[in-house]
Each structure stands twice: as structure tokens, then as C-alpha cells.
Amino acid sequence: MSALPIRVYGDPVLRMKAKQVDHGSREVAELISRMFESMHNAEGLGLAANQIGEALRVAIIDRRGTEDGTEDLVLINPEITAAWGQQVREEGCLSLPEIWVKVKRAAHIRLKYQDQTGAERTLKASDLLASALQHEIDHLNGVLIVDRISGLQRRFLSGKLNKLRELSRGNG
Ligand code: NI
Secondary structure (H helix, E strand, O other), X not given: OOOOOXXXXXXXXXXXXXXXXXXXXXXXXXXXXHHHHHHHHOOOOEEEHHHHOOOEOEEEEOOOOEOOEOOOEEEEEEEEEEEEOOEEEEEOOOOOOOOOEEEEEOOEEEEEEEOOOOOEEEXXXXXXXXXXXXXXXXHHOOOOHHHOOOHHHHHXXXXXXXXXXXXXXXXX
């Protein structure tokens, strides 16, 4: 299975609200392995299915090298059930190459999701992991980091964003 190109800002699939999936289907298992391949290929730390062109509620997070977890996270139909506190972190996104912005998010979240076996799981996350999870769940709702910054910051980035839009038009 070969890595699929990461969809770039301007591609309409990044703006779609992803649909719930059936965790048990073979399509979802294949989607997940394609997502890992694409994420590793692009050296990303997380990926939502929209980013490889599938508006489905599946996201993955690379947890290798983190102190509190060695297992990568596969989130099927994730849903934030509680959020509290506040943090601001610099974030980038594979779909917005060369753009780094400070994004304000909840510092702690609780979420429920299904894992690859279909088991219902809950997870409490803080700090970096909490922000990574919110970033990926945003993708599933068609929301990008540039939607979470001020209009002034967005104007500052408008040249770069226009270039990405042209790039995605050229590819598609
Ligand atoms: Ni992203």
C-alpha cells in the first residue's frame, strides 16, 4: 500500500464535516493503514482521514517518543465529552506547510472513541496531547488552525495561504 499525498489548504475535502464510520469494516482497517503510511511518509505527528481525501471520522496520533505512551492512538468516531482549562501552543499542520500559528485550546479534555477492535474507550488528556487531539478532531469537523487565529494574523498569512490554494488547485 503506498502513501497517499496529503491534501493541502484549499482542497474542499478539508472543509467537509467527516461522517461516522463503522469501525469493523475492512474499508476502515485499510484506511487506517493508509493513514499511518501517509503520516510517516510526511513525518507528521497526527493525521485525520480528510487529509488523505476521505471525509470519515478517523484520526491517528503518533505517540512514539512520548514519555507517557508508546502506543499510537487510533481514534474512530472520537467525541470530546469535557474540556477545561486553557493553553496556547504553536501548531503546524501537514495540510498547511510552512505555517506555524499560536492556537488557544482547552488544556484538558476527556474524550470517547472506538479503537480498532471496536471497543468503546475513554481517554483523559492534558497539555500537548490534549492540543493534538483537539487539532485532529477539528479536522474531522472541517476546521483548520487558521480558523482559530485572529483576523489580523490571518491577513498576515494571506500571501502564504493564497499560494497554498493555488498549489491545491494545481494538484486537483
Ligand atoms: Ni492538521
